[in-house]
Amino acid sequence: MKSKGPSHLRSIFAHIVLVILSFMCLFFFYILFVNATRSHADLQKGFSALPGNYFLENLKNVANDGTFPMFRGIINSLVVSGCSAAICTYFSALTAYGLYAYNFKCKKVAFTFIMAILVMPTQVTAMGFLRLVTNMGMYDSLLPLIIPSIASPAVFYFMYSYLQSSLPLSLVEAARIDGSGEFRTFNQIVIPIMKPAIAVQAIFTFVGSWNNYFVPALVIQSKDKMTVPILIATLRGADYMNFDMGKIYTMILVAIVPIILVYLFLSKYIIAGVTLGGVKE
Numbered sequence: 001m002k003s004k005g006p007s008h009l010r011s012i013f014a015h016i017v018l019v020i021l022s023f024m025c026l027f028f029f030y031i032l033f034v035n036a037t038r039s040h041a042d043l044q045k046g047f048s049a050l051p052g053n054y055f056l057e058n059l060k061n062v063a064n065d066g067t068f069p070m071f072r073g074i075i076n077s078l079v080v081s082g083c084s085a086a087i088c089t090y091f092s093a094l095t096a097y098g099l100y101a102y103n104f105k106c107k108k109v110a111f112t113f114i115m116a117i118l119v120m121p122t123q124v125t126a127m128g129f130l131r132l133v134t135n136m137g138m139y140d141s142l143l144p145l146i147i148p149s150i151a152s153p154a155v156f157y158f159m160y161s162y163l164q165s166s167l168p169l170s171l172v173e174a175a176r177i178d179g180s181g182e183f184r185t186f187n188q189i190v191i192p193i194m195k196p197a198i199a200v201q202a203i204f205t206f207v208g209s210w211n212n213y214f215v216p217a218l219v220i221q222s223k224d225k226m227t228v229p230i231l232i233a234t235l236r237g238a239d240y241m242n243f244d245m246g247k248i249y250t251m252i253l254v255a256i257v258p259i260i261l262v263y264l265f266l267s268k269y270i271i272a273g274v275t276l277g278g279v280k281e
Helices: 005-036 042-045 054-062 070-101 107-118 122-135 143-150 153-166 169-177 181-191 194-212 213-221 227-237 247-267 268-277
Strands: none
Touching: 042 107, 042 247, 042 268, 054 070, 054 213, 054 247, 070 107, 070 143, 070 153, 070 169, 070 194, 107 169, 122 143, 122 213, 143 213, 153 194, 153 213, 169 247, 181 194, 194 227, 194 247, 194 268, 213 227, 227 247
């Protein structure tokens, strides 16, 4: 009988490393929570590992600040992030399915073109994008934050790779033989198979859109249309005499709650995606 000593030690070492990494990841969230429960005067005194009792007061100060529409900003971010995640994942999956399931003359050219767009930074096209938005009458609105999400090369490539490993073309051919239309095949057969990939990319797209600062700062001017990152930056840039660190930490804490909820709701699909992605036909 072989000794289990080395294997047991490796298991213990792996668990210790995972505990340390988990602590390092969660420690900053804990400090954020602690700082959100302390007053500005307490924060000025330095670090503390124990929570204070000013959270409700800080939340009340932020909510009642007439110059700072916190809840309106959260609603704006939810609308932008939710719509962006929905249209990004659906149309990226649709594009990936089109290139995967159909053979046409310019298939490789289309794939190469989409991949070329992937390496182009957003900042390079910022001024052209701003001019286009202004000419279309969409300046200072939420539409420029949502509509461009319909074309996401990174999400498309992920969907395309997932289809290669998880969708046999024989299934699509069988659906066509049975008389299923192309959109019906995609919506009722392909989408359920791609649900894990869609959920994973929905999380990333939602978080990326929620944390996006560059584009909203470029096209949004009205405070009632600002998203959470813009509002936090506005609060951080307040007058020094009226500057309140407790309010800022409270706002940041409130701002990350929707992200955590979305992740908890969709995280089970990440494991399912890893499992299904490893199964070959």
